[in-house]
Amino acid sequence: MRVDGGEDLLRTLDLAELEWTVRLSSAPDASAPDACGAGAALPADELASVRAGIPARVPGNVHDDLLRAGIIPDPYRDDAVNGLAWIGEGDWTYEAPLPDGAVRAGGRERAELVFEGLQTVAVVEIDGVPVAHTENMHRRHGTDVTGLISPHGSRISVGFASAARVMREREAADPGGPLPYDWAYPYNRLRTMASSVGWDWAPPLVSAGIWRPARLEVWEGIRLRSHVRTSLAPDLTDGELIVDVELAAAGDAVARGKVDIRLGDRTWTIPVDGATSVRLPVAAPELWHPRGHGDPVLHEVVIGVVGTGTCERHRVAFRHVALDTAVDEWGRRFGLVVNGIAVQARGANWIPQDLLMSRVGEQRCIGLVGEAVAANMTMLRVWGGGVYEQDAFYRACDEAGLLVWQDFAFACAAYPEEEPLRAEVEAEAREQVRRLAAHPSVVLWNGSNECLQGWDDWGWRERVGTRTWGESYYRRLLPEIVAEEGCGTPYVPSSPFSSSPGVAPNADGEGTVHLWDQWNLLDHTTYRDHVPRFVAELGHQAPPAWATLRAALTRMPGRGDDAQLDHRQRQIGGMRHLVRRLDGHVPEPDALLDDLDDWLWATQLQQAEALRVAAEHLRGRWPRTTGLLVWQMGDAWPGISWSIVDHAGRRKPSWYALRRAFAPRAVSLQPIDGTPYVVLVNDTGEPWQAHVALRRVHVVDGELAAELLEVTVPPRDTARRRLGAEVVLPHRRREEVLVADVGELRATMMLCRPDGVRWAAPRPAVNIVRDADGWDVTVEADVLLADVSIMADRLAPAASADDQLRTLLPGESTTFRILAGGSLSGADHTDPSAWSARPLLRTRNDLWHR
Known part of the structure; x- marks a missing residue:
């Protein structure tokens, strides 16, 4: 019938x-x-x-x-x-x-x-x-x-x-x-x-x-179900719209009819006898481009049953993506190529936003994607120990041109390959690849997180023996499904992963790496010892904002080693690492434990510094290093972790540091082979005529020497210039700092070990102007002030600052915009003395004058 x-x-x-x-x-x-x-x-x-x-x-x-x-x-x-x-x-x-x-x-x-x-x-x-x-x-x-x-x-x-x-x-x-x-x-x-x-x-x-x-869902008559995705030839001229249509009738009937498919000014009418799949040619479609490479153009597809009011709407895009693993002078490349152009991936790993995932609504999810965009990121990696994200996440990434690296849900374990698990894995993978195939933002599928590394480096071979452990998922089942359902999206079996057969995971010259020794064992400056092809994970811990901790604790501790704080730390030895990573960077790190405010600020500042060093170094190695994804974007609970935005949605100082380091055009001062260089990164489509003002500055007296460099940085390229001897060579190494300014961009570099700098005691002048939405806070420096920040949550839990971590030379001033985040009724908060010192105003200098 x-x-x-x-x-x-x-x-x-x-x-x-x-x-x-x-x-x-x-x-x-x-x-x-x-x-x-x-x-x-x-x-x-x-x-x-x-x-x-x-x-x-x-x-x-x-x-x-x-x-x-x-x-x-x-x-x-x-x-x-x-x-x-x-x-x-x-x-x-x-x-x-x-x-x-x-x-x-x-x-x-x-x-x-x-x-x-x-x-x-x-x-x-x-x-x-x-x-x-x-x-x-x-x-x-x-x-x-x-x-x-x-x-x-x-x-x-x-x-x-x-x-x-x-x-x-x-x-x-x-x-x-x-x-x-x-x-x-x-x-x-x-x-x-x-x-x-x-x-x-x-x-x-x-x-x-x-x-x-x-x-x-209840219906009579005919029910329309449709699924769409696209493909695009490497030459970017010939596209296809791939449409699956099912007409389901009530009862036992088999439905047939005609369906109109509309894409822009194109319309196709096709007969459907129960179900069909068609590939429709689309010549010279307008393309979807990643952030910084053009507009992320999306197209609406309307599918309707002829003679009825029944229709479904979809959004699709046309883009071509490939994974470049060719051999070059440094080993084997690992880089994404979108629409024929190599893209620089800079971003973060995305973990569940809450342990109770039903709490995460669309707006919260979209809001954190917005934080990634605002931090100049170009990629998010949905990590395999969490969930495949809700549709709102992928829609937001599509609209923003934000690339998505998508893990399958396997992480840090050996998984049996027998039934009933195998059938669930196959059904899950097919459903998720098919669901996400229409999203242009999804540019890479990854079979597992650290599972191949576990086999090679963590003693799994001896513990597993001859049993199955997931390898056939990663090397056979999952790539087959991606090939069938993923419309040409590249696939890799794991991260870290080496592209060449026989090369173990986590090798600098191959595939992807996870750099964790810097947090677990070493100083963050040793990031500069690595020049990987793509860094899929690296991170440095810090506590959340004060207001986030305050909301989670009945009793706010006074010290940085309180048991209440220790409960927020889930890594064995993590609290010890927080203090030990400060060695050589601030005076007397252990003494910071005596004061919660100083401990919070010092550990948050150290996270910002560590991620800044990593990002500046690795971006400066483009095109040898093609990507950096920090661990991690957000938090699953109000804990002490590697997040750059805490569980309550408050930005840590590291978020601001990464926003600068991830800017399309960025400047940094870096030691290369023991000599200071200025490094310029231009991830735009136009040349950058950079006028670099270099200065050596005394922490109290101001400028001592200066040099002007004219540097042209080609599109999608980097430039490095060695600094002249007069600027570089200090008279009093512990009291002088190098500064590079390019327009509004500023970079600094210390000339001795960081904890040896004689930062002057800060006595800034502060002026506050209040309006209906918040405050404009102007800070004027009497001495060189490093990493000037206003911790707005100390003023009010909903308050936020437009920036942090600014460096001011003697006599300079800057204005921060503080949004109240709610009603301004009540206290005026315009007393300059309240804004000019800890815990509201913080500088690196504070940690030398505790």
Whole structure:
């Protein structure tokens, strides 16, 4: 039987509108081995209410439902998370009544339940009848429920088994024993967010819930489903619009009809008999370009069933991307080429924005993408220990011209390749590559994070033996799926990764590297000892903003080694590293622990300095080094980590340092072979006629010597010039600093070991002008002031500064714009004395005069 194209009578019920409850359907077994604190018990009355059921939200998670009910504290406040492991060890059931009339009587309708995300092991039931079983947080689940929902109302339930218990049970059932992984649970046994079991930047927080939107779709007649993507020839002239169309009829009918496909002024009409896939030629399309290379042009595609009002709209773009791994004089290149032009990747790694991912709405996600754009980034890497991001993330990157390196969800573990995991991996990968194929921003797929390195460097060979560990995923299954579904997007099996056979991961002359010795073992200045082809990870820790800590702690500590702060640190030895990385850069680092304000400022400043040094050095090595992605963009909780924007969305000083170092045109002073050079980077399409004003400046007396350089930097190129002896050679090394100015750009360089500089005591003059939105704060330097910053969150939690880390020579002044972020009623805040000293005004000089 066939049904010709007719009106689509689709009705959608957002399941968020239902009255949900959640109940503890099976309590954790406190005696279970490795139950990770499951024995933390609730008072009897609260346990009874949780067993009976409490109000719940969809999308959501059981932690937030318990928090709203007043049963648990905020997991991120103080050390509350330590007592909440029992939640992840229990089984939970979400239930809600479907309203009368959700489906109509008569049997002419078709109904489908759609869950965009379930976390993680779930059984979906309608009136007690199981209709779906899911075991993958990373997949969309659609289930035909035609005939199962009563027109007079039914009840839907989603029962979640403890993911923590399932992970342990599956590991225990493996006759070969454990496979390598880290953290609290064997996340390599289940397709869930790896970092939910803890990481070196977040605590374990295994939850359950309907974590992404869910809906009931009901229709009669014909239902249109379509999927679009594009391809573009390397010569950029011939494009294709690839369209998959399915017409689904209610009941058992097979649908047929005609479909119009419109792209700009082009229209194609095609017949559809159930389903079809077509490749439509698009000559000379207007191209999508990455940031700094042109406009990110997007096109709307409208697909409609002829003779009906049924249509779907999509956005596509045309661009060609390739991965250049050719051999050159330095080894083997690793660089992305978009529309025939080699692009300079500068950006950050993107981890989950919250451990409870249902908390991350579109605006929060788009806001952090905006922070990357504002910091002059050109690429974000979606890291494999998190999730495949929501559609809003990729749309925002498409619109901004921001490149996306997309990991598959494998990280730092050996993964079995047998069933049932293998089938889930294949279905997940195919769904996600197909979903993201239309997004021009997605320019690279990566099979795994540090999994090949684990095999080569972390002793996995001996521990795994002859068992499977994921290699066939990374080298066969995943690249096959990308080739079939990814429309020419390049693929690499892991990061770090060496392109040449037989070369181990993490080699400077090959592929991608992760530079972690500088944080774990060495001084950040040793970044200059490396000239890799592409740095996919490097980072330096710092605490969050003061206001972010204050909101997370009942008692604000007075010292930098307080136990409350130590709980925010999830890396073993991380607190020690924070202080030891200050050795040689500030006087008496250990004494900083005595004062929280100074400890915060010094460690935040050190993160900024470390990332600045890395970014300036590596960008100056273009085109040998083609990319740098710092670890990490944001935070999953209010912790001490490598983020440059903290969990509350506040910028750390390192964000401002990277904004300068990542600017399309940037200037720096760097020691090269022991001699100071000025390094100019021009990542624009036009030559840069740079007038470089070089000075040697005394920290109190001002300019001592000067030199003017005229440098032309070609498009997409760098230039290095050695400084003249008169400027470089100091009279009093510990009291003099080199300064390079190119227009509004400024770079500085110390002439001795950083902690040996005799910074003068700061006594700046400050003037404040208030208006309806905030303050203009002008700071005038009496001596050389290094890294002048206003910590606006100390004024008001919502306040923010337009800039930080400015250097002022004696007699110079600068104006900061401070936005209040809310109402200015109340205190005037125009007393200059309040703005002219710590903790509101900070300089590097402060740390020499504590």
